[in-house]
Amino acid sequence: MSDKNNYDAIVIGAGMSGGWVAKELCEAGIKTLLLERGPEVKHITDYPTATKQPWEFEHRNKISEKVKDENPSIARCYAYREDNAHFFVKDTDHPYVQDKPFDWIRGYQVGGKSLMWARQTQRWSDYDFEGPARDGFAVDWPIRYNDLAPWYSKVERFVGIAGNKDGVDTIPDGEFLPAWEMNCVENYFSEFVKKSYKDRQVVFGRCAHLSEPQDIHRQQGRGTCMSRQECERGCPLGGYFSANSSTIPWAAKTGNLTLRPDAVVQSIIYDEEKGKATGVKIIDTETKETTEYFASVIFLNAGAINSVGLLLNSTSNRFSDGLGNDSGTLGKYVAFHNYRAKINAIHEGHSNKAYVGGVPTTAYIPRFRNVYQQETDFLRGYASGFRASRYKSTTPSQGWGQELTDSIVNATRTYKGPWQVGSHMMGATIPKESNYIKLSDTEKDEWGMPLIRISMDYDDNDEKMIADYFEQLTDMFTKAGFVDIKTRDTKQAPGLDIHEMGGIRMGRDPKTSMLNANNQLHACSNVYVTDGACMTSTSTQNPSLTYMAFAARAANHAVDQLNKDLI
Ligand SMILES: Cc1cc2nc3c(=O)[nH]c(=O)nc-3n(C[C@H](O)[C@H](O)[C@H](O)COP(=O)(O)OP(=O)(O)OC[C@H]3O[C@@H](n4cnc5c(N)ncnc54)[C@H](O)[C@@H]3O)c2cc1C
Numbered sequence: 236m237s238d239k240n241n242y243d244a245i246v247i248g249a250g251m252s253g254g255w256v257a258k259e260l261c262e263a264g265i266k267t268l269l270l271e272r273g274p275e276v277k278h279i280t281d282y283p284t285a286t287k288q289p290w291e292f293e294h295r296n297k298i299s300e301k302v303k304d305e306n307p308s309i310a311r312c313y314a315y316r317e318d319n320a321h322f323f324v325k326d327t328d329h330p331y332v333q334d335k336p337f338d339w340i341r342g343y344q345v346g347g348k349s350l351m352w353a354r355q356t357q358r359w360s361d362y363d364f365e366g367p368a369r370d371g372f373a374v375d376w377p378i379r380y381n382d383l384a385p386w387y388s389k390v391e392r393f394v395g396i397a398g399n400k401d402g403v404d405t406i407p408d409g410e411f412l413p414a415w416e417m418n419c420v421e422n423y424f425s426e427f428v429k430k431s432y433k434d435r436q437v438v439f440g441r442c443a444h445l446s447e448p449q450d451i452h453r454q455q456g457r458g459t460c461m462s463r464q465e466c467e468r469g470c471p472l473g474g475y476f477s478a479n480s481s482t483i484p485w486a487a488k489t490g491n492l493t494l495r496p497d498a499v500v501q502s503i504i505y506d507e508e509k510g511k512a513t514g515v516k517i518i519d520t521e522t523k524e525t526t527e528y529f530a531s532v533i534f535l536n537a538g539a540i541n542s543v544g545l546l547l548n549s550t551s552n553r554f555s556d557g558l559g560n561d562s563g564t565l566g567k568y569v570a571f572h573n574y575r576a577k578i579n580a581i582h583e584g585h586s587n588k589a590y591v592g593g594v595p596t597t598a599y600i601p602r603f604r605n606v607y608q609q610e611t612d613f614l615r616g617y618a619s620g621f622r623a624s625r626y627k628s629t630t631p632s633q634g635w636g637q638e639l640t641d642s643i644v645n646a647t648r649t650y651k652g653p654w655q656v657g658s659h660m661m662g663a664t665i666p667k668e669s670n671y672i673k674l675s676d677t678e679k680d681e682w683g684m685p686l687i688r689i690s691m692d693y694d695d696n697d698e699k700m701i702a703d704y705f706e707q708l709t710d711m712f713t714k715a716g717f718v719d720i721k722t723r724d725t726k727q728a729p730g731l732d733i734h735e736m737g738g739i740r741m742g743r744d745p746k747t748s749m750l751n752a753n754n755q756l757h758a759c760s761n762v763y764v765t766d767g768a769c770m771t772s773t774s775t776q777n778p779s780l781t782y783m784a785f786a787a788r789a790a791n792h793a794v795d796q797l798n799k800d801l802i
Contacts, residue, residue, distance in 0.1 A: 250347020
């Protein structure tokens with residue numbers, strides 16, 4: 236197609252999952268329009284803080300109390316700091332309605348949240364994909380692990396995942412670069428758990444960092460991760476994966492990509508006669524002009540909650556309750572990860588051991604509850620992070636002049652304080668019809684889109700899981716000899732896990748789900764959804780690797796369909 240508003244494919248959202256769709260489509264020769272509501276963020280040149288020193292930040296990299304007061308939701312996010320604040324959406328800039336408390340963390344820019352993510356990348360397994368059918372909740376996934384396994388491999392090879400082949404059933408091994416190493420206390424705990432528990436392991440979290448770049452990474456212009464620990468500013472080395480450093484420039488190199496930032500997609504256009512979607516309507520954030528773009532196939536990758544909002548806002552005579560919503564499940568069965576529980580303790584051993592610098596990942600305890608059979612009074616289970624670090628010297632600085640300087644330098648270089656160990660729970664939640672995303676009937680945003688309403692909550696299953704996590708981790712910590720063990724339920728609202736999922740779920744039956752096994756809307760097959768909205772259940776693993784695998788798989792399905800003139 237040649238007309239400037241006509242393309243073969245349109246991808247809505249230039250973030251983690253949309254970047255993958257664009258890459259796959261463009262490589263296959265598909266003329267692709269990638270639409271993004273936020274501004275362009277070019278790799279390297281648009282990372283304004285990447286090489287700044289701590290003293291160059293007005294508030295020494297802290298968020299001011301004024302900004303915190305004005306933006307209570309993002310201020311609660313652990314990663315929100317002065318050095319990366321420009322990548323986070325302020326609560327005040329894009330309001331939404333919290334029917335129940337929900338801290339919605341967003342990144343509206345080219346690259347989406349792939350710029351600020353924590354890069355943890357464990358695969359899902361059949362213990363996850365078979366979960367709903369086995370335990371009788373949600374609906375059965377229309378795919379199994381084997382359907383996704385080759386796509387996980389493809390994504391891992393391109394992204395670059397550092398990790399060990401641990402041979403753990405619940406987090407299948409993948410295509411890994413060399414792993415970083417645990418420190419001595421993490422190693423001690425890992426060995427201890429292996430010896431003491433038949434059902435548990437402590438491994439090192441697989442992460443999207445280039446420990447040893449391969450040819451495919453060098454072709455992307457990316458280099459070795461130097462463990463700078465400043466990832467969320469954007470990495471000028473391309474040491475971690477983001478859509479900005481990897482998939483989007485790769486797609487652009489093919490000559491088949493048109494990237495259109497500052498374009499808020501309002502709705503997908505449905506043609507009743509043709510019985511399919513024909514394009515999208517956007518509003519330009521600078522000029523406020525409305526434009527329509529047309530394509531044979533449309534991918535929805537706006538991030539789970541916004542993707543739901545977009546389908547709900549895409550109404551027609553045929554679909555009065557939102558595009559593809561014959562089942563009435565659009566916006567329902569949304570879920571998240573339960574990150575409320577934490578445990579900390581002191582380790583008095585290894586006092587003669589220290590470490591230098593940091594690594595870009597932490598130890599990880601894969602799910603061990605209810606894996607092979609139901610063994611507790613709650614469904615599913617939790618994975619846990621584990622980290623050991625040593626306090627810096629607790630000796631106060633002394634003296635004046637050179638003596639003071641020496642004492643400060645000495646204090647910042649030596650780790651004489653005790654080892655602190657800690658863990659946080661990453662619990663699966665059960666998708667429920669009562670958890671929903673809707674559109675407001677009364678309030679609109681500045682682009683004329685109805686405000687999104689969010690209602691998600693914990694339930695009895697989550698409370699029981701938290702109690703079990705405290706019991707099991709306390710047992711593991713006590714037996715390992717840790718002391719001064721303290722558990723903490725943060726009681727935080729859903730959202731800070733930043734793993735919102737569901738609302739346009741996959742399923743076998745069009746009467747109870749929105750998407751088929753290839754991520755196409757059952758009722759409008761030239762629309763694909765491959766972000767978190769497609770997820771039928773939540774598992775315990777961080778989900779983005781799985782979104783990327785779904786995105787690559789569905790994009791290749793679409794290429795096949797386009798080549799055969801089937802859509
Ligand atoms: C601090 C932090 C830590 C995280 N850590 C991890 C981790 O360790 N592991 C993990 O797996 N995940 C992690 N995540 C989550 C991860 O970032 C998301 O799962 C992932 O980015 C989702 O990809 P996406 O494509 O669905 O959404 P995004 O990456 O958010 O991209 C969506 C894009 O769509 C655009 N958009 C939205 N609405 C519209 C519209 N109407 N029109 C046009 N464009 C639109 C947005 O501006 C955005 O650019 C973390 C996230 C954060 C913020």
